[in-house]
């Protein structure tokens with residue numbers, strides 16, 4: 084394998100061939116995979132707008148944030164673009180436990196020739212910055228303020244990182260890239276779905292060059308994705324079933340929008356439901372186990388009615404009839 088730090092993305096590839104998008108764009112990729120390149124998921128379907136934005140991030144060194152509801156494919160989208168470009172990629176979750184020192188590094192006591200010495204151990208930020216690595220800051224809107232201020236410094240295009248205690252200034256590797264995913268646009272938990280989301284500093288949001296949105300896809304595309312994920316349902320009968328499932332999901336999304344429901348079905352939930360159908364061989368039972376039981380009890384009759392409308396079957400009865408588990 085080539086040494087990661089000296090590799091450059093010099094291999095020109097067609098976006099049409101690599102991502103199945105209708106465009107004549109080309110993009111530079113690494114010739115072969117090295118450490119940290121994500122595995123290719125052959126079932127992945129690329130969204131045109133989001134993929135174009137991400138390719139600008141990789142190709143033109145733009146800082147791209149992908150924002151959208153949960154389970155719509157934000158994190159995996161970035162990873163799958165990286166996988167096809169052979170671009171090493173590291174994901175960091177900015178949950179409430181990640182501290183400034185985790186990012187920057189800290190002095191640690193280590194054993195050298197039998198003696199205890201203190202040594203600086205670099206954190207994920209200096210490590211990634213000096214390599215051709217796409218760093219994904221996942222759950223960006225959950226980050227603590229001290230962490231966010233560290234990141235602010237490297238958001239600029241040639242953003243250098245100063246390690247104060249070390250008296251060192253690090254310049255980014257030419258193929259270092261920075262991405263983020265977030266459920267909110269930094270205005271806090273406005274719709275009540277994202278407990279723990281912080282309001283973000285707008286000087287910080289301002290430094291992201293591109294904000295792409297990935298929300299729910301048109302039904303046909305969602306059906307394609309689910310069928311690709313659960314191939315045993317990828318035949319005309321199975322696709323009709325998935326069509327009804329996506330219809331239920333869309334009813335919950337509308338119900339959420341107009342205030343009838345306090346939760347909604349994400350594409351991830353639809354995939355899980357399809358996988359559970361493979362196990363239980365019963366759409367209604369699988370639906371209860373994948374989604375209904377996560378809903379507020381008072382809202383379950385509404386969800387049962389959505390199911391009834393799309394499947395022309397009662398949710399409760401067919402669930403009770405299910406006896407065999409494959």
Ligand SMILES: Nc1ncnc2c1ncn2[C@@H]1O[C@H](COP(=O)(O)OP(=O)(O)OP(=O)(O)O)[C@@H](O)[C@H]1O
Pocket residue numbers: 126127128129130151152153154155156157158159160264266308312350351354
């Ligand atoms: N376009 C797609 N093609 C194939 N699978 C997809 C696609 N989009 C999403 N998925 C699948 O849906 C699931 C959820 O995706 P992912 O974890 O990327 O969502 P997310 O938007 O990052 O969610 P969260 O906001 O909860 O972090 C994954 O299993 C992923 O493989």
Ligand SMILES: [Mg+2]
Pocket residue numbers: 157158159221222264
């Ligand atoms: Mg994610």
